[in-house]
Amino acid sequence: MILNEKSVHPILHFDAQHSWDALLTLVKPELDVRGLKRLKDVLKPQAKGVVIERHYIDKDYRDTFSHFHSKRFNTPHSRCVRLHFFSIPVQEDAIASGEEAMAGAYLGYSVIRPTKPNCIGRTLLVHTLRVDNSAHLAVCREQVHLLGTRLHVEGFPFISQDADATVCAESALWMLLRYYSNRYSWYSEALPFQITNLASSHAVGRRVYPSGGLFSWQLAEALRLQRFSPLVYSRAQFPDNFEHLLYTYIESGLPLLVTVPGHVITAFGHDSDYHLPPSGGAAYSSEFNRAFIVNDDNCFPYQALRHGGPQTGKDSRYGFGDIMEFIVPLPEKVFLAAEQAQTAIEAVLNGVETGILKHSPRLSSSAHVRRLFLTSSRSFKRHLTGRGMGNSTVARIYRHLPMPHFIWVCELAEVAEYQNERKILGEVLWDATRNTHEPDGWTALHYPERLLVDAGSAFNRAQDLLKVDLTGSTSYSLFKSNLHTL
Amino acid sequence: MPEVLELLPENPGLATPLFDSEDDYTRFREEFIATVSPELEKWMEARRRSEEEARQRLLR
Numbered sequence: 348m349i350l351n352e353k354s355v356h357p358i359l360h361f362d363a364q365h366s367w368d369a370l371l372t373l374v375k376p377e378l379d380v381r382g383l384k385r386l387k388d389v390l391k392p393q394a395k396g397v398v399i400e401r402h403y404i405d406k407d408y409r410d411t412f413s414h415f416h417s418k419r420f421n422t423p424h425s426r427c428v429r430l431h432f433f434s435i436p437v438q439e440d441a442i443a444s445g446e447e448a449m450a451g452a453y454l455g456y457s458v459i460r461p462t463k464p465n466c467i468g469r470t471l472l473v474h475t476l477r478v479d480n481s482a483h484l485a486v487c488r489e490q491v492h493l494l495g496t497r498l499h500v501e502g503f504p505f506i507s508q509d510a511d512a513t514v515c516a517e518s519a520l521w522m523l524l525r526y527y528s529n530r531y532s533w534y535s536e537a538l539p540f541q542i543t544n545l546a547s548s549h550a551v552g553r554r555v556y557p558s559g560g561l562f563s564w565q566l567a568e569a570l571r572l573q574r575f576s577p578l579v580y581s582r583a584q585f586p587d588n589f590e591h592l593l594y595t596y597i598e599s600g601l602p603l604l605v606t607v608p609g610h611v612i613t614a615f616g617h618d619s620d621y622h623l624p625p626s627g628g629a630a631y632s633s634e635f636n637r638a639f640i641v642n643d644d645n646c647f648p649y650q651a652l653r654h655g656g657p658q659t660g661k662d663s664r665y666g667f668g669d670i671m672e673f674i675v676p677l678p679e680k681v682f683l684a685a686e687q688a689q690t691a692i693e694a695v696l697n698g699v700e701t702g703i704l705k706h707s708p709r710l711s712s713s714a715h716v717r718r719l720f721l722t723s724s725r726s727f728k729r730h731l732t733g734r735g736m737g738n739s740t741v742a743r744i745y746r747h748l749p750m751p752h753f754i755w756v757c758e759l760a761e762v763a764e765y766q767n768e769r770k771i772l773g774e775v776l777w778d779a780t781r782n783t784h785e786p787d788g789w790t791a792l793h794y795p796e797r798l799l800v801d802a803g804s805a806f807n808r809a810q811d812l813l814k815v816d817l818t819g820s821t822s823y824s825l826f827k828s829n830l831h832t833l
Numbered sequence: 834m835p836e837v838l839e840l841l842p843e844n845p846g847l848a849t850p851l852f853d854s855e856d857d858y859t860r861f862r863e864e865f866i867a868t869v870s871p872e873l874e875k876w877m878e879a880r881r882r883s884e885e886e887a888r889q890r891l892l893r
Contacts, residue, residue: 560893581883786865812851
């Protein structure tokens with residue numbers, strides 16, 4: 348059924364009378380067959396209706412239009428069409444009156460640009476459209492205004508390259524930066540052409556647009572100019588822990604850029620099977636990971652990039668082995684990289700005076716799982732009461748202990764409890780602002796039987812390590828705030 | 834008195850020094866640095882080479 352066909356906001360119901368192909372007519376000439384296929388691939392199972400917002404002025408397209416497309420002899424239209432998808436048949440009155448059922452049925456939007464060969468512009472769709480319920484991913488929230496009503500959508504931003512002003516490098520950067528600016532006020536919003544220009548002062552001897560692509564170091568430099576402290580990891584240089592480190596940053600809630608041969612995509616989640624058998628001894632939780640959740644601007648949002656390559660039509664065409672490099676946009680106050688933090692933490696966990704063997708009969712009696720991630724101490728403390736920390740003394744000391752803005756956390760768990768209940772027995776907290784060679788980075792080391800804490804660094808003095816014996820400790824929930832769990 | 838005891842005002846004797854003597858503490862620091870240094874050097878070199886490779890990798 349098509350309602351208000353000649354209006355600014357026609358409504359299409361996907362029913363016996365009208366299929367998805369009707370969109371091609373209603374959104375002509377902006378939407379092409381290729382764009383429609385990409386929309387159908389992700390939305391068809393759940394979308395029952397769509398509101399078409401004609402004459403939409405999109406800030407991202409208008410930016411590239413002003414700086415690039417308008418300079419061509421034959422110029423495309425300056426306006427776009429925005430499609431709003433719903434999981435129930437849509438009624439204009441119900442949206443305009445702000446009915447709760449309509450707000451709950453909103454699946455997000457996709458801007459259709461008058462650009463060829465890729466017409467899919469700024470898009471934010473709910474992640475539940477495509478991601479399995481075993482996935483954990485970073486999401487941001489946007490307000491959307493439709494017919495005078497404010498709607499909300501939560502997901503990870505997507506945009507396709509226009510193949511002129513932007514190619515995959517700029518598109519991947521846009522997705523990453525839009526996530527951070529949506530989520531954290533510290534980062535400013537960057538429009539596509541601004542992103543192209545971020546690397547322009549380093550385009551020595553090359554024109555900036557039409558874009559011929561970027562070298563990966565230029566992506567890192569663009570991130571630096573946007574207030575990040577980027578780190579580059581090449582598979583060839585980190586052959587033994589490459590996927591583990593990639594997982595660790597994603598587990599830290601840090602979406603990042605992943606390069607495959609000649610192309611770059613954005614990774615922002617993982618899909619883990621916690622019943623996979625761990626390798627024994629002290630296994631890291633990265634061993635349970637079977638896929639990264641990615642946005643590839645050549646495809647559609649929320650693809651699973653699986654260990655061994657694609658298994659279904661929803662999967663990325665790449666496998667783990669295709670990933671050559673990743674670039675992490677670390678916050679500026681994180682001086683200690685993941686591999687450095689892990690080296691330091693393992694040194695204290697295996698140390699004669701500080702290690703598991705000396706202080707924790709329970710953890711040393713069997714194989715255990717470790718989960719390494721970065722978080723803010725603010726977020727860590729916010730969940731202390733809810734988690735209980737297995738012992739009220741630990742929760743109380745943590746609550747009052749001055750901590751750095753960012754901390755590396757290495758959780759310790761018995762294998763069965765971790766796999767079945769996602770519960771842990773303790774953790775190491777390590778100051779992320781520390782020098783790599785300092786043993787003073789230790790904030791706290793929590794075993795079920797004992798808490799070791801640095802009371803010196805907490806008060807900006809020399810290290811002063813204290814121990815607190817614990818009785819009656821229990822297991823408790825692992826930290827969940829970094830990623831959204833379905 | 835270490836400030837951490839102020840975090841536990843109801844039980845000030847609960848926290849005790851981890852090391853029995855200054856010598857034990859010094860030994861811990863030396864062992865820690867000796868343990869981590871070779872691996873940290875390896876990571877620094879891997880980072881340097883990764884950045885070098887990033888100068889050659891064109892993405893479009």
